[in-house]
Amino acid sequence: MTQRRNTTGSRQGERGAALLIVLLLVATLSVLSVSIVQSVMSTTRAMRLSDARGQTGWYVSGAEELARVKLGQLFELTEGRITRYTPGLGVPFSFAIDGGQISVQLEEASNCFNINSLATGEDALAETGGPDPHVFYTELLTALDFGPNEVNQLVAAAADWVDRDSNLRGTGAEAGYYASLQPPRSPANTDMVSPKELLDVKGYDPEVYRRIAPYVCARPGAEVGVFNINTLTASQSPLLVPVFGGEITTEAMYGIMEQYGELEHPDVTGFLEHPSFAVIATDTILTSVLDMHSSYFRMSGEVVYLDSVTRYEAIFALGDEGRTFLVRRRLGVDE
Numbered sequence: 001m002t003q004r005r006n007t008t009g010s011r012q013g014e015r016g017a018a019l020l021i022v023l024l025l026v027a028t029l030s031v032l033s034v035s036i037v038q039s040v041m042s043t044t045r046a047m048r049l050s051d052a053r054g055q056t057g058w059y060v061s062g063a064e065e066l067a068r069v070k071l072g073q074l075f076e077l078t079e080g081r082i083t084r085y086t087p088g089l090g091v092p093f094s095f096a097i098d099g100g101q102i103s104v105q106l107e108e109a110s111n112c113f114n115i116n117s118l119a120t121g122e123d124a125l126a127e128t129g130g131p132d133p134h135v136f137y138t139e140l141l142t143a144l145d146f147g148p149n150e151v152n153q154l155v156a157a158a159a160d161w162v163d164r165d166s167n168l169r170g171t172g173a174e175a176g177y178y179a180s181l182q183p184p185r186s187p188a189n190t191d192m193v194s195p196k197e198l199l200d201v202k203g204y205d206p207e208v209y210r211r212i213a214p215y216v217c218a219r220p221g222a223e224v225g226v227f228n229i230n231t232l233t234a235s236q237s238p239l240l241v242p243v244f245g246g247e248i249t250t251e252a253m254y255g256i257m258e259q260y261g262e263l264e265h266p267d268v269t270g271f272l273e274h275p276s277f278a279v280i281a282t283d284t285i286l287t288s289v290l291d292m293h294s295s296y297f298r299m300s301g302e303v304v305y306l307d308s309v310t311r312y313e314a315i316f317a318l319g320d321e322g323r324t325f326l327v328r329r330r331l332g333v334d335e
Helices: 002-078 115-119 120-130 131-143 148-162 176-179 195-200 208-213 235-238 250-258
Strands: 093-097 100-108 296-305 306-320 324-330
Touching: 002 100, 002 296, 002 324, 093 296, 115 131, 115 148, 120 250, 131 148, 131 208, 148 195, 148 324, 195 208, 208 235, 235 250
Parallel strands: none
Antiparallel strands: 093 100, 100 296, 296 306, 306 324
């Protein structure tokens, strides 16, 4: 009798152990299956996102071609004389695509100080005879109420960042300064692609950048910029203060632009006929940076495709005879 009971107990123990092993196996398989399913889903999502990015690039390229055609048409209709009333500018539109939609907006983008012009040396200035970008930027920052010491530092630091040498300007910054930062970095010593790169430059914290952002841009070449008198607005008044050699205050310039309102000027001479400009010496006024034409345009919008939403922008230069040139494109960011 004792042996039978022991045998029965042993069999029950074996059955319990076997059941425990089965339960452990089921639990393990369940965990594995969930892991496999998650891995497959993650891979599928990654493939879909990869496909979406690739497809988004094609859609943006298509939008760029549309912008080229539009700019060519605008040039033909206006003979290059763009105004705030030019049809199609600043008006967003969208259209459906397979799997989503794309939105597009084309804007005039000439009225800004080209931060890359600060790389221009004295020899180049003597050859071109254009306005000194360092003086222009100094007067622009002064018009934005930066103090003299801060103005000198901001101008020098930005110039050191974009110029091609390692010569330190008085209050600027070169490799030694940036190497001492945490984390360390190096000055670009080449043109900026976006003015947001100023946030990496000595003295340009987010608050400083916020104040100057509406008035600066990054364009190829050494030109300070050419401003279209028929698209300038009162909010861009600080940009015009350096045009008059700093001899007019920002407040006075704002008042003049408010008076002009939506007026279209037949030429630069007509723009300069305001009585407030009569007291400013003619040789002080940088008439070379004033025009009725626009050289740059910005296309922006977003592509909604499958599960992704991608913002984009592209900058175009409009040359002679309506030829357009893509200056840059950026996906996922906004200037």
